[in-house]
Amino acid sequence: MSLLLVAHGSRDPRFATTLRGVRDAVGAATPDRRVELAYLDLTDPLVGTALDALAGAGGRVTVVPLLLGDGYHSRFDLPVLLDESRRRHPGAVIDQTPVLGSISLATALVDRLHEAGAHSGDGVLMYAVGSSDEGSDEAARRRGAEVARLTGLPVEVVFATKLGPRARELRGALARLRAAGATRIVGLPYFLSAGLLTERVEGLLRFLAPGCAVAGPLGAHPAVVDAVAAVADNRVPLSRLIVAN
Incomplete structure (x- = not known):
């Protein structure tokens, strides 16, 4: 086989x-x-x-x-x-x-957060690729909710292909994390590999949230x-x- x-x-x-x-x-x-x-x-x-x-x-x-x-x-x-x-x-x-x-990879995402030094007081900005299929995007949001339950940290999910004019969606997600009490932002890619899309989000994140940390992609976890x-x-x-x- x-x-x-x-x-x-x-x-x-x-x-x-x-x-x-x-x-x-x-x-x-x-x-x-x-x-x-x-x-x-x-x-x-x-x-x-x-x-x-x-x-x-x-x-x-x-x-x-x-x-x-x-x-x-x-x-x-x-x-x-x-x-x-x-x-x-x-x-x-x-x-x-x-x-x-279709199988939850939330434990792998949490491990990547820990490797990036996430701790109490952080807010997690999770980013996925984004799809024309709303069901696919909803699955990514469910993974974000699972990460929030496992870590106790606030998690917002955005989509790299749907950030909107002037990164409006990303800015809104960061504002919600800060309103939830986050004193530092940790970027969490819901991607198997680093690439042009992750770099785009991470570049914006470092500009909009100075001092942020960025976790690694899932890879061969x-x-x-x-x-x-x-x-x-x-x-x-x-x-x-x-x-x-």
């Missing part, structure tokens, strides 16, 4: 480096499986190329979207690519699991590896999108 981890892709080389680390950690945790990594866009190998290599000889391929939100990419883009591969390789069984973010294994072992294939011949 093969496991194909699928990430979005990025022009930032740090992204591929981090995702290879996730792949290697998952491979070490699941030595009975061949574990490969592919991308939806911008980074090689692309999904179709990786699936041709894995499915060409038949057998079963389990595809795990390394996406923290269940939005357009997981519901439409990826199923189309998998259907194309099924037609090219009719002897293979290709299943798609729920996205990585053990909770991420465990979540990949969990969705792979208990996969619930999403509805397959059948595209016209």
Whole structure:
């Protein structure tokens, strides 16, 4: 059985480096499986190329979207690519699991906060990528609420692609954290890897909240590896999108 981890892709080389680390950690945790990594866009190998290599000889391929939100990419883009591969390789069984973010990674986020030196009196500004699917954004807000419960710190969630004119959403979130009593702000990326989007938010955060601390991305945290294994072992294939011949 093969496991194909699928990430979005990025022009930032740090992204591929981090995702290879996730792949290697998952491979070490699941030595009975061949574990490969592919991308939806911008980074090689692309999904179709990786699936041709894995499915060409038949057998079963389990595809795990390394996406923290269940939005357009997981519901439409990826199923189309998998259907194309099924037609090219009719002897293979290709299943798609729920996205990585369907399992709470709040404990990993809390660990990243602790590593950044978060303490009583801090307020947490958590930032996710943002999606056109409101359900995906709501899932990120739930993760923020979980972090708040686990730490006892006030948490505000913003979206890197939806900061608004003059970073209005970010400014509002910071004002609410200060109103809640935060004397210092800690930035918390709900991202697997650092990249251009995290840098954008963090640059604004350092300007708007001098003296802030910034936590690291999730990366290959053990909770991420465990979540990949969990969705792979208990996969619930999403509805397959059948595209016209």
